[in-house]
Amino acid sequence: MKRIFNNTIQTKLMAIIISIVFTVLAIAFIFITISDYQLYRREFYQANETLTDILVLNISSAVIFEDKKQTSLLLSTFTRIQSIDKIIIWKPDKTVFFKYIRNDSDTTFPAPLTVYASYFQGDKLIFNRPIIVDGNLYGYLYIENNTAFLKSIIYDRLSFFSILFIFLLVVAFGLARFLQRTIIQPIFEGLDHLRKIATSKNFSLRLPEKRADEFGQLYKGINNLLNTIQAHAEELNFTLNELRRSEKRFRYIFEKSNDAMYIWQDNKFVLINPRFEEIFGYTQEETNAPNFNFMNLVAPESKAFILERQKKRERGEPVSNQITFQAVSKTGERLTIAASLSDIQWNEKPAVLGILRDITHQVNLEEQLRHAQKMEAIGKLAGGIAHDFNNILTAIMGHAQLGMLCTDNPERIANELEEIMKGADRAANLTRQLLGFSRKQIVQLEDIDLNKIIRNMQKMLQRLIREEITLDFQLQKDALIVRADTTQIEQILINLVINAQDAILEQENIRGNGKITVRTEKVLLSELPYYEETNTFQPGWFVCLSVQDNGIGISPEIKNRIFEPFFTTKPKGKGTGLGLAQVYGIVRQNNGYIHVYSEPSHGTIFKIYWPLLAKTQLETIHSQAKDQVLLQGTETILFIEDDPGIRNFATRILEEYGYTVLEAEDGEHGLTLFHQHKSNIDIVVTDTVMPRMSGRALAEAIWTIVPHIPILFTSGYTEEEIVTDSVLNDGIDFISKPYHVEELVRRIRTLLDQ
Amino acid sequence: MKLILISLIVVMGLSIPGKPVLSQISENQVKAAFVEKFTHFIEWPDDSVTSRPFVIFIFPDSPLVPYLTQLLANHKIKNKPVEILVTENLMLLDSAHIAIIPQSRKYLMPTIAMLTQGKPILTIGDYNGFLKDGGMLLLYREDENLHFSINLNTLGESGLVVSSQLLKLATLYQEEE
Numbered sequence: 048m049k050r051i052f053n054n055t056i057q058t059k060l061m062a063i064i065i066s067i068v069f070t071v072l073a074i075a076f077i078f079i080t081i082s083d084y085q086l087y088r089r090e091f092y093q094a095n096e097t098l099t100d101i102l103v104l105n106i107s108s109a110v111i112f113e114d115k116k117q118t119s120l121l122l123s124t125f126t127r128i129q130s131i132d133k134i135i136i137w138k139p140d141k142t143v144f145f146k147y148i149r150n151d152s153d154t155t156f157p158a159p160l161t162v163y164a165s166y167f168q169g170d171k172l173i174f175n176r177p178i179i180v181d182g183n184l185y186g187y188l189y190i191e192n193n194t195a196f197l198k199s200i201i202y203d204r205l206s207f208f209s210i211l212f213i214f215l216l217v218v219a220f221g222l223a224r225f226l227q228r229t230i231i232q233p234i235f236e237g238l239d240h241l242r243k244i245a246t247s248k249n250f251s252l253r254l255p256e257k258r259a260d261e262f263g264q265l266y267k268g269i270n271n272l273l274n275t276i277q278a279h280a281e282e283l284n285f286t287l288n289e290l291r292r293s294e295k296r297f298r299y300i301f302e303k304s305n306d307a308m309y310i311w312q313d314n315k316f317v318l319i320n321p322r323f324e325e326i327f328g329y330t331q332e333e334t335n336a337p338n339f340n341f342m343n344l345v346a347p348e349s350k351a352f353i354l355e356r357q358k359k360r361e362r363g364e365p366v367s368n369q370i371t372f373q374a375v376s377k378t379g380e381r382l383t384i385a386a387s388l389s390d391i392q393w394n395e396k397p398a399v400l401g402i403l404r405d406i407t408h409q410v411n412l413e414e415q416l417r418h419a420q421k422m423e424a425i426g427k428l429a430g431g432i433a434h435d436f437n438n439i440l441t442a443i444m445g446h447a448q449l450g451m452l453c454t455d456n457p458e459r460i461a462n463e464l465e466e467i468m469k470g471a472d473r474a475a476n477l478t479r480q481l482l483g484f485s486r487k488q489i490v491q492l493e494d495i496d497l498n499k500i501i502r503n504m505q506k507m508l509q510r511l512i513r514e515e516i517t518l519d520f521q522l523q524k525d526a527l528i529v530r531a532d533t534t535q536i537e538q539i540l541i542n543l544v545i546n547a548q549d550a551i552l553e554q555e556n557i558r559g560n561g562k563i564t565v566r567t568e569k570v571l572l573s574e575l576p577y578y579e580e581t582n583t584f585q586p587g588w589f590v591c592l593s594v595q596d597n598g599i600g601i602s603p604e605i606k607n608r609i610f611e612p613f614f615t616t617k618p619k620g621k622g623t624g625l626g627l628a629q630v631y632g633i634v635r636q637n638n639g640y641i642h643v644y645s646e647p648s649h650g651t652i653f654k655i656y657w658p659l660l661a662k663t664q665l666e667t668i669h670s671q672a673k674d675q676v677l678l679q680g681t682e683t684i685l686f687i688e689d690d691p692g693i694r695n696f697a698t699r700i701l702e703e704y705g706y707t708v709l710e711a712e713d714g715e716h717g718l719t720l721f722h723q724h725k726s727n728i729d730i731v732v733t734d735t736v737m738p739r740m741s742g743r744a745l746a747e748a749i750w751t752i753v754p755h756i757p758i759l760f761t762s763g764y765t766e767e768e769i770v771t772d773s774v775l776n777d778g779i780d781f782i783s784k785p786y787h788v789e790e791l792v793r794r795i796r797t798l799l800d801q
Numbered sequence: 802m803k804l805i806l807i808s809l810i811v812v813m814g815l816s817i818p819g820k821p822v823l824s825q826i827s828e829n830q831v832k833a834a835f836v837e838k839f840t841h842f843i844e845w846p847d848d849s850v851t852s853r854p855f856v857i858f859i860f861p862d863s864p865l866v867p868y869l870t871q872l873l874a875n876h877k878i879k880n881k882p883v884e885i886l887v888t889e890n891l892m893l894l895d896s897a898h899i900a901i902i903p904q905s906r907k908y909l910m911p912t913i914a915m916l917t918q919g920k921p922i923l924t925i926g927d928y929n930g931f932l933k934d935g936g937m938l939l940l941y942r943e944d945e946n947l948h949f950s951i952n953l954n955t956l957g958e959s960g961l962v963v964s965s966q967l968l969k970l971a972t973l974y975q976e977e978e
Contacts, residue, residue: 108966111838114946117970181841 057231061223068219076208084201091130091197092172096165098125099174099190107178110136110144111185118145125190132171133157133191139184152193159187170195233262237269250277307405310391312398315339326405328377346373346381371406383407436474443470472510492637494660497527497590498567500536508565511541512548516561523567527590529657531637539633540565542626543594543653550598550651557597564595569659571789577642577696584640588659593652600647609643646736646762678792682729682799683707687717687745688761689737697732697791704792714740718748725753730799732791735762735781757798761791831947832940833868836901836925839938839949840878842967845898846960849921855881858897858922860889862905869901897922902936904928910936914955921960932974937961939974950974 054062102125109117122134122145132152136145137159148154160175167173172192178185240254250273254266301308307323309316316334324330327344345353349372359366368389374382387402443466450463501522509518544563551561573586601609605616610631634641634655645651684706688694691712698708709724711717714737721728731749735742746758760781782794836857855878859866866887873883886893891909894900894916900923902910907928914935917924926932927940932952937959939950950972956963 105966108842108964108970111841112835112970114970116944116946121969183841 056234057227060227060231061220064219064223064226065216068216072212072215076205076212080201080204080208083204084197087197087200088194091192091194092165092167095130095172095190095192096174098128099165099176099188102190103176103178103188106136106188107180107185110178111180113138113144115145122147130192130194130196131190132193133189135159135189136178137187137189139186141187144186152191157189157191160189161187167194170198233258237262237266241269244273250280304402307401307403309334309401309403310393310398311341311401312393312396316341317393317398323403326376326382326403327374328380333377344374344376346375349373374403381407383410439470439474443467443474446470469510472507492530492532494528494530495533495536497529497531497536497592497657498522499526500533501540501565501567501592504537504540508540508544512544512563513552513561515559516548516551516563518544519562519564521564521566523569525569527567527569528660529590529637529639530660531639531657532633535633535637539592539630539655540594542630546626547594547596547598547651550596550600553599554597554648560597562597564593566593566595567591568593570656572656573789575640575642575656577692583638585658589656590659591654591656593654595650595652597650600649600651601643601645602647606643606645610641649736678789678796679705680796680799681705681707683709683724683727684795685709685711685717685721685724685728685731685733687711687714687731687733687737687742689713689734701792701795706795713737714742714745717745721749721752728756730795731756731758732795733758733760735760757801759794759798828942828947829864830868832927833865833872835940835947835949836865836869836899837872837876837878839923839925839967840899842964843923844962844964845879846921849898850879850881853881853896854884855879856884856886856897856899858886858888858894858900860901860903860906861887863901863903865901865903891916894922895920899923899925902926902931907931907934910934917959918955919958919960923959923961924955933976938971948972952976 102122106118106121108114109121118136125131125134126147126149132149134145134147135143135157138144141159148156157173161177162175163177164175165173170193172194174188174190174192176188176190178188237254240252244250244252253270253273256263256267256270258266301320304320304322307326308320309323310318315337316331316339319329319331319334323334329339329343333339342350342353352370353372356366356370369385369387371383371385374384376382383406385404385406387404389400389402391398391400393400446463446466450460450467453459453463501520505520512518544565547563548561551557551563554561568591570589570591571587572589575584609627630653631641637657639655639657641653641655643651643653684701686694686698686701686708688697688710689712694710694712698710701708707727709720709728711720714733717731717733718740721731731746733742733745742760742762746760749756749758758780760779762781762783780794780798782791840855857869857873859869866885869885870887873885876883886897891912894913898921900913900917902913902924904927907930910926910931911934913924918935924935924937925940926934926936926938929941931939932950932955935952935955937952937956939952941948941950949970951963951968952974954976
């Protein structure tokens, strides 16, 4: 059975057709033969029965009259019928009246039957008939028919059918062959072609389409399919080649990269590049080994860091993907490695792509450079200080000599000694600065009163700066307790005051009018009053220390660089470039914030914020939140400010309070906006000192358009200074920069409510 | 009487030369039986057979009388009781269905023919010339067998219908014109 299924369709079709024809013919012939036999038998029976009955009728008179001659004559017709073997007539007394027995039949003589009967007995069909006329019995008739000829008819039929059967089988075979040629053969041809195409993978081959029948259409369809396959194959080949090229390119990059690269997955290295092997000395096989641990690569001092990072990562906490750690190679060599780690999908599973750069050499070089730079800085500082120190020494020595010359005049000696003392103070200050820079100082954080420190320094600072420069102290009355290092606070003050003095000295047109103001105040901050990216800011009370001058100011170009170490605008030998860097470092070290505001040619103000201690911060925040509701409004504000940082910051805050803000970067733009929106604008907030058009000129122009519209002036200078310098008239609304959010909003709200 | 009858038959049998002689008794018996058998193959008109017995007219001197009487005692023909009229009275012919005329009454035959012409009365005789005298059915002996001949003319006029079965066994007599 299995063998049949394994055969070709051709063979199966042939077998099926032959089997069907054979079965159908056999059944049909058997059925026909049997039914024919039955029919013949029935017809034979009926015909002979009728014949017998006719015979009885015909011979009855002859039998009645016992006319043997006539009986014989009448029966002679019947005796010529081949199938009749015997005719016997008995008289009623059962004596034989007539007897006919065919020569070739058996000679058995039947016993007379007196009943009416018709029956088959073997091959014989027997009829028994009593001869009765008008109710009188005159004899008995017996007719025996031989049905053997029926068999011969059936045999004849069977032999005819056999020939017909064979003939039909031959025809069926021919038909099957024909079907195979017309149907199967094209399939095989098509299959052959397809096999060729599949074997050679040559998709440009096509099946012959010359046939006009369905196979032609099928071939055409297959050819269309082949067109598509060919196009796809070409595209696939192209893509594959591109992919290979791409793969090759990336592999080239991977293998030729000067950085070590690896793929880490399921706690093992699945791939490392040659540079990795080169740096760490391990081969791919070694790193692939199941017992190889990543920690093998980590130097003991970095193990804790790496493990902590791993733990954080497992806990789902954010970890930096850029790390630097100490590694150790297979040979024990110490390496500094900068690693860049990326989470990737490798073979559809999460993995880590690591790019490791051996920065050992670079770090060494940087260290050397830093050392060199430090040495250079020290050199510069030493040069500057030596210069200053020499000047001081010259002065001290000069005054000493002068003192020695007038030993008789105690008053002059006292004056000289005082000058000597001043020089010594300056020298001491220089020494302190030098010590601070070289970090010889020990930072001692303690709760200190800022005002107290400043008051203690007042005299020293006065001596530090030139006499023609006024040093003004405006200190908050209350104690301002911060946690800081006293020496560092002193350093900050000295640096800022000296810087202020330098800025004033550079400002030639104010010679003699130079002024430095040192101010302390207590402020409540919900956020920093200037923009700075920080996540450590905590709202609350702060101490603000500001140092303001009316010197040359800081140009915007260098404003961002002033805190960089070694950055200086002073002539060679005059500055070290470390002063403000030191200030910035100290402020941050003491959890404070520093901001500089400067108007070129007008002056600079440094503001330093430290968290104020001993105050419940929460309480104040709550009261502030209540305040915030009262300060809200929906009016439109024209806001003019040339500093983009302040402008953006203030606009954002005002919008949060519900106000609509129109922004302008200078007076001219502000005036244009005012013209356009004069009916909507409720208040103008403008900077005072601006390029192109000053705040004052702008205010005059606006008031001619809409008299009495409230205008709030802002400036980095104090109200007093602005008014004194005739920048603005007395009685104007003014707020100094940097202002606190609440202060600005409250002032705006107050003006609007008026 | 029996002896006379038997001797008569024997004489008659002997009187037929050159042929095997049937036993006189047997022949008359057969003839009587033939008469009875003829009734199975001949149909009388309905009105002649309804509501009356089947009547056979026979002369007393006919040798068939005893055989017929014996044969037809308690016998029915055409489903009717049989009445055998043994008489010489020709006037009774009209009521008969069959009339048997022996050779001894040959001289009466023309009269009988005239009396029965056109009537459904089967006339049976057993002597030569019976058919020529206007009889209908003649019994005669041939090859030691009893045969019969039918005069289709007279029979046809009588209104009797003869079965083809009977005609098949009979020789047919045609009157010469």
